[in-house]
Amino acid sequence: QVQLVESGGGLVQTGGSLRLSCAASGRTFSTFTMGWFRQAPGKEREFVARISVSGGSTYYTDSVKDRFTISRDNAKNTAYLQMNSLKPEDTAVYYCAADPKGRWGVRVRHYDYWGQGTQVTVSS
Helix, strand or coil: CCCCCEECCCECCCCCCEEEEEEECCCHHHHHHHEEEEEEECCCCEEEECCCCCCCCCCCCHHHCCCCCEEEEECEEEEEEEEECCCHHCCCEEEEEEECCCCCCHHHHCCCCEECCCEEECCC
């Protein structure tokens, strides 16, 4: 089993920045594709970004390109999401997720392990 714990959420003004962290338990973190998703009130959970096992490949949903950066430190079993130029529409609960099967997907069903989420609120 893998446990994921997010941290770093909070309240920030429009244009501000936050850095989310996702700490993973277990010794297999370095074999997982990692993803970040978010869910706003009344909406479905949506894909934000993903990063390959080595960290050499990343992919973002269009709405966060050039503003968010996903990264990972396999030695620390931690994934990150640096969020800059935040907008009110970025307000959501952010979840990290792990895919042990290399599916390189953007759907919730492509990820087997999930954190509990961290709230990000961007005020206008």
